[in-house]
Amino acid sequence: MEHAIRISVERLPEGLYLATSNDLPGLVAQGSTVEATLDIARDIAKKLIEARRGSGHDDIEREAR
Numbered sequence: 001m002e003h004a005i006r007i008s009v010e011r012l013p014e015g016l017y018l019a020t021s022n023d024l025p026g027l028v029a030q031g032s033t034v035e036a037t038l039d040i041a042r043d044i045a046k047k048l049i050e051a052r053r054g055s056g057h058d059d060i061e062r063e064a065r
Contacts (some may be wrong), residue, residue: 003049007041009034024048 005023012018017034019041021027029044031037 003045005045007038007045009037021045 005021005027007019007021007027009017009019012030015032017031017037019027019029019031019037021041024045026048027041027045029037029041031040
């Protein structure tokens with residue numbers, strides 16, 4: 001099942017990019033480009049969603065609304 005979550009990306013003073021999401025607590029990713037940061041964020045999101053599902057908390061869609 002695919003989940004749509006909002007991801008915010010900001011440029012840090014050091015020149016790196018930071019991605020976070022209010023839709024998925026714990027999602028924090030950092031990369032040298034926006035594309036790399038989003039790729040890392042997607043991988044982390046998949047792992048976080050799988051972990052939540054495994055612990056009985058498959059409520060991402062409800063929380064994202």
